[in-house]
Amino acid sequence: MSDRPGSERLWLVVPAAGRGRRMGAELPKQYLALAGRPVLAHTLSRLHQAFPEARLCLCLDPDDAHFDASWVPFDQWRRSPGGTERVDSVRQALTALAGEARDDDLVLVHDVARPCVTVADLQRLWAALREDSAGSLLATPAADTMKRDDGHGHVSQTESRSGLWHAQTPQGFRYGLLCRALNEAVASGLEVTDEASAVEALGLKPRLVPGRRDNIKITHPEDLALAEHILAAQQGTSSPNHAYEETP
């Protein structure tokens, strides 16, 4: 994470320009209170604990009237305008870094809506990323039986869950590779719901780094209470049987 010529630097891109439509709240979900602080403040705080020297690029809606810069714990940070879809926000951030970021710099993209990611998982992902030229992502193996619907609310078939994973964030790549992958994926009309899918489309195989199932993406109203329980458990303030120890 140093700045010596030829040494890699770490950039954090945090897409935070969503509207939270599925949450259906008055505020975008990144500004809803979670254990007394906005979701966004929790997420940035976890990232800062893991990577205090990293440089942050925060994607915010240009019309955002709720953001408060005092929630950003990083010394070096900037904001970039969010786009229509998540991928557009991430691409705008990468464009904002052009000229400063080098092709071999490391970039971690992390949803603002995942405030429960642990420092240990962040650091394991970073370590994996440094060793894998195709990048890496936190993920968990599918644990439920998977059904495909028939389009009318009934089961058409049961899918094998063998080898299926839930993709989480962060997802990390070298800056040059990520820019190329996203540019080409969008140009070819691919639906890009995460960074890894764009890199996969280049024929590369990002590494799956097994993460914790409690790195949830706050998406629906019930997820907020769940996230609050998870944070309490991680900090050991709920039942000691479920307390989480933050050690790598």
Ligand SMILES: Nc1ccn([C@@H]2O[C@H](COP(=O)(O)OP(=O)(O)OP(=O)(O)O)[C@@H](O)[C@H]2O)c(=O)n1
């Ligand atoms: N145009 C967009 C859309 C999403 N995001 C961000 O991408 C992450 C994952 O998106 P999602 O969970 O879908 O968030 P929202 O778009 O806010 O939710 P919804 O789809 O329910 O509106 C979130 O951190 C969100 O803020 C973004 O930066 N720019």
Ligand SMILES: C[C@](O)(CO)[C@H](O)COP(=O)(O)O
């Ligand atoms: C990137 C992501 O969090 C990986 O699971 C997810 O794809 C974002 O989902 P969205 O709801 O489509 O933004």
